[in-house]
Amino acid sequence: MTPAPDGRGAPPRRQQRGGVRPPRMPGGRWGILIFVLVLLALNWWISSRALSPSERVRVPYSGSAETPNFIQEVRDGNVREIFSTGASIQGDFKRDVTYPPRGREDSVTATKFSTEVPAFADPDQLTKLLQENDVVVNAEPPDDGPSLLLSVLLGFGPVILIIALFVFLSRRMAGAAGGGMMSFGRSRARRSEGGESPVTFRDVAGIDEAEAELNEIVDFLKNPDKYQRLGGKIPKGVLLSGQPGTGKTLLARAVAGEAGVPFFSMSASEFVEMIVGVGASRVRDLFRQAKEAAPAIIFIDELDAIGRARGSGRGSFGGNDEREQTLNQILTEMDGFEPSTAVIVIAATNRPEILDQALLRPGRFDRRVTVAPPDRNGRLMILRVHTRSVPLAGDVDLEAIASTTPGMVGADLANLVNEAALLAARRGHRTVQSADFTDALEKVVLGAERRVVMSDDDRRRTAYHEAGHAIVGMLTPGADPVRKVSIIPRGQALGVTFSSPDADKYNYDERYLVGKIKVALGGRVAEEVVYGDLTTGAESDIQQLTGIARQMVGRWGMSPAIGPIAVLSSDGAGPLLPGVAETSESTQRLVDEEVRRIVDGAHADVTRLLREHRENLDSLVAALLDRETLDEADAYEAAGLPEMRPAPPAEPERTERVARDRDDAGTNGHGPGGDLSRPELPPGVGDLR
Structure with a gap:
């Protein structure tokens, strides 16, 4: 998903926050400050002349x-x-x-x-x-100075002025918040009229399934009688879920823009205050405003901030907590909608699994729309939307860029286009060229280049580390093709090896996962084979491959000793699944043994592979030391290996291996590190950590 680019002539959007804003004082804060300073100076001048009698x-x-x-x-x-x-x-x-x-x-x-x-x-x-x-x-009285009243006024003038200024500013701030202390419980939602929103479904790309789900909502807001005369009831709540950057907020704005109705937008965290009851009051005020403006849309972002499951242990909160009262008020307000009230509640969250079940039952958020990362065609449409206002050179192939960016969401692609435009501007180009996109992609995925002066020994060790990853990736059946190998430091890495599949992946077999473990081990094993010792450079590699192996055993049932039994949490970070009793110590020991079996087996295979292809390894290292960076064709040619293309699955899934330098305390910190990327896996499969 992607927002509409600027410059289309759309009128600026007006936003209201809990009512009409008070008029701003001319000159703003600086004008008030200058006014006060002038008054204080005038008071000092008058008092110095009036309180000081003529000098005698x-x-x-x-x-x-x-x-x-x-x-x-x-x-x-x-x-x-x-x-x-x-x-x-x-x-x-x-x-x-x-x-x-x-x-x-x-x-x-x-x-x-x-x-x-x-x-x-x-x-x-x-x-x-x-x-x-x-x-x-x-016989006149002596000159004893001003009268008592004048003395009091001049002496206490600055104090009186400061107090008056404080009262004025306090009332002004209270008025801006909505009319004094009574406005503390009023909604802070930002309101925009439908006709003022420049975002429509035309500006939403790459998530056609989610867009189709919401078309019915738009049609109901435009033509409610068509559904009501047949007894149909539109869902009161729509829950948008998906990873960050997929465009959930943009999709909600597009619904409001298509329907042309008022749009009330508020983050769930804005409901919660330290004073118990304020959040519930704000919920009541928000729904009251929406009902008065009906048909309307209420959008609550990051719903999990107040909608977490009650009494579920981790992440729950007590019965007297402000969040729970706010959640109860939302549930009550959604139940209180009359069937004829054309108010739709759209909420977004990155973690739908932790929401309270009362929110998800029919009658509340009973329609759930998953906003998934776009496929190749979706990425192509997103790139076309984002490049509407970007002058592109003739050598820019958006289809090729979409193919080499699997796993990227709308926010990632928007950042890619922006980085390419910035690079082109710095280089003095009149248009954004293909080389600008290539360098921008490397910067986004691999990190910016660092100016690090390495010794010859460090450069050679880094080259062997990266060549080890690349040779294993080239020779392992089913592994992703190697796209680029470099020993130029980027980000925290002293060298990088980038690989990505030819098509998006929606499922991961055991051979593919073991292949990723082998590729991650390639750098460490290359150092063992060549130097006979180890460095700290493989720290990130070890963390990543251990995470893959543990999830294979504890989540995906890829261990014959454990079988199809889940002993890890859904995110792979803990030993339990929600609602599952604690696993025994013997089971945990068995998990560790199976993880070691998988890793040790991969280590033995990689060691044998690199010993057998030592000449290919040395040849690739020589090319890296000479040219520092090798593209796909050059890398395979330098290694003396043919390009092996596996049968492409449905769509690509991006993977990259980034070598990272971990300068831990107590270590020499000079070795190149390795980092296996975390590809976004489809629901039910999980994330590779």
Whole structure:
């Protein structure tokens, strides 16, 4: 599946989140911040001028003739006027006066002064002295600064301003969330109108089966009377399941776009909060909005976040848990739909096996649509959709690219096209060429090239490691053809060997799986044969082949000693299947013995094979050391082996072996590693870890 490319002239989609958004303040957050800073600066300027009275020099009442004092300045005729109330005197000099005398750090020069009249001074003599020297006497109060009210306002102005700003922002944030604290339990679903959605089934490719399943849903939303008059009831819930990247969300959007109805989209994790009951409230509000807008579609992504089985042990949650209350509310709302309510619930999950059975019963999510990875033709259609707006050179063969990308889903192919376009732009190409796609595929599958300077010994050992994988792949019947061998470091790998089948695989026989184990052992055995010792480079190879062997024994019944008995979990990570009692210690020991038998047998076969074809191994190593990278034809020619093509099955399944360098603590960390890819296997077969 793939989204529609941009640039088709579709109108931008408008989204609503729990109601109408409040108008945004002009200037945004920066405007508010600048406004507050200006107010604070203005407050400081006013307060500094109002709270600070005119600067006055404080002089003594009397003293010696050498020291400035009030009486002496009056006698010298330097006092113009005074203001007096009680014992305090303030006034103005005719000339500047410095006190204390110059040279001291606290000296102040001013024409305004203040002093205090001692209690023993004779007021009559002072009055006579003032009159004789023509000093104007005013009986006004001294300058004590601003009034009390103004002082309070100016002193607490910044605090009041900050509190007002905090209240304003709090109300604004509450309003954006939907109207205050009461909006905490409102739905946060994003709403888009059907006519505004640019995605339709025309933009969905590679999953025709899933698209056909949903066509009936679209027809019901467009023509509900056609079904209702015959007593038919459309499914209330549709569950889309599949691995990540297959396009489940896009498919739900395409349904809304085709039907032209409102589309409410929300992730299941958005329902859950720390406060118990909030999730259930949001569920009620979401379904209320959908019913008011009916016909409509509700899309819940990652349903397993709240829909896990209750009381099943691993991954379950208690009876008072917020998730369980949210799940119960979803079950209730889906049961509460009236038959005539045209509201469809579409949910997506990557793990349908862990969902609660109450969700899957008829009347709820009773229609299940598996969105599987596309086959070759599907990949071709996806590539065509993604390259609509990409200028392609004449040498680009989309059919060949689709054939060499088995196992890739829509997201992988979209990434491949984007990487090719980026490479073409960096190289200055006017169009995207075939070489750009080839290099982009290598980067996506094998990793980006690393600039690592290796010694000659490390390069030779890496070449033997990779050549060992390649020779075993070339000589093992039923193994996937070797497409490329390289000793150029990529990602975590010091070398890579890439192989893929000629057609997609939907079933895996025992010979094919044992062949993958042998190919994974090829690098380690080559080092044993040539050098007689081992390195840490085969760590990832060992992990992968051990996983394959364990699943052959514990999941797929490919061991005569165990038989058709499952002793591993469905993902191969644990010792149990859900609902199966714990296996005995003797059975687990037998599983380990069978795994060792399979691996030891493959190891012996690979050792014999490489010893017999040592000349082919050395020849391929020489070519790798000379050219570093060999394509399929060059690799077979350098090894001196003919290309053996097995009878192609239905469709290809991608496999690659990536050599990885594991620099573990306590090891030399110089050897090339091997990594057997994990092909996506069909349901009921499992994943190769």
